[in-house]
Amino acid sequence: MFVIMGTKEKNKETGHGEFFCPACKVTRHYIKYESAPYFSLYFVPLFKLGSEKKYIQCQVCHNIFSTSVLSQDARRMSLLAVVNDLENELKSGTPSHVIYHKLVAKNFDENLARVLSISLLGNTPKVCHKCKSYFHERVNLCTNCGASLADNSDVTFLEEKKAADKILKELKG
Ligand SMILES: [Zn+2]
Ligand SMILES: [Zn+2]
Incomplete structure (x- = not known):
C-alpha cells in the first residue's frame, strides 16, 4: 500500500470588519x-506543524495585508495621510461641504467627516456670504x-470649529 503524506496549508476565517x-x-x-x-495523510490535514499566520484581505481589491494594518498606529497613520490630502484640497479652494460629501461617499462616519471638513480650514476660516460656503x-x-x-x-460655527x-x-494623538 502506498501512503501519501505531506503538508497542507489550512486557512480559516477568524473574523471580519471595516478597515482603512x-x-x-x-x-x-x-x-x-x-x-x-x-x-496531512491522504490529503486530509491531521495536525498543525507550525505556528499560525494571521492576515487580512480587503474584500474589494483582494490584496492581502498583515494584521498590523488594524492597529491603532496604522489607523492613525492612514488618518494623517487623509488629513494631509484634504488640507491641500481645501487650501486650493475646495469648499468645506464638498470635502464633507466626498468623505461620506468614502464611507467615513458622518461625524468624523464633519469634524475633518471644518477643523482643517485653518485658524481663521473664510465664508462666502452669498452662497454660504465655507473655505x-x-x-x-x-x-x-x-x-x-x-x-x-458666526458664533455657532466657531463653537463647532473649536x-x-x-x-x-x-485623533492625531
Ligand atoms: Zn482594498
Ligand atoms: Zn459663494
Whole structure:
C-alpha cells in the first residue's frame, strides 16, 4: 500500500470588519484569516506543524495585508495621510461641504467627516456670504460663485470649529 503524506496549508476565517485599506485608500470590508501548515495523510490535514499566520484581505481589491494594518498606529497613520490630502484640497479652494460629501461617499462616519471638513480650514476660516460656503483661511474668492470671502465670525460655527479642533487633535494623538 502506498501512503501519501505531506503538508497542507489550512486557512480559516477568524473574523471580519471595516478597515482603512492601504491599497484602495478608503474604508473597506475585510476578512481575517489564519493559516497554518498541517501534516496531512491522504490529503486530509491531521495536525498543525507550525505556528499560525494571521492576515487580512480587503474584500474589494483582494490584496492581502498583515494584521498590523488594524492597529491603532496604522489607523492613525492612514488618518494623517487623509488629513494631509484634504488640507491641500481645501487650501486650493475646495469648499468645506464638498470635502464633507466626498468623505461620506468614502464611507467615513458622518461625524468624523464633519469634524475633518471644518477643523482643517485653518485658524481663521473664510465664508462666502452669498452662497454660504465655507473655505480654508488661505482662499480669497469663492470657487462656487466668485464672490469675495470674509472671515467666518458666526458664533455657532466657531463653537463647532473649536470642538472639532479638539477631536482632531485627539485623533492625531
Ligand atoms: Zn482594498
Ligand atoms: Zn459663494
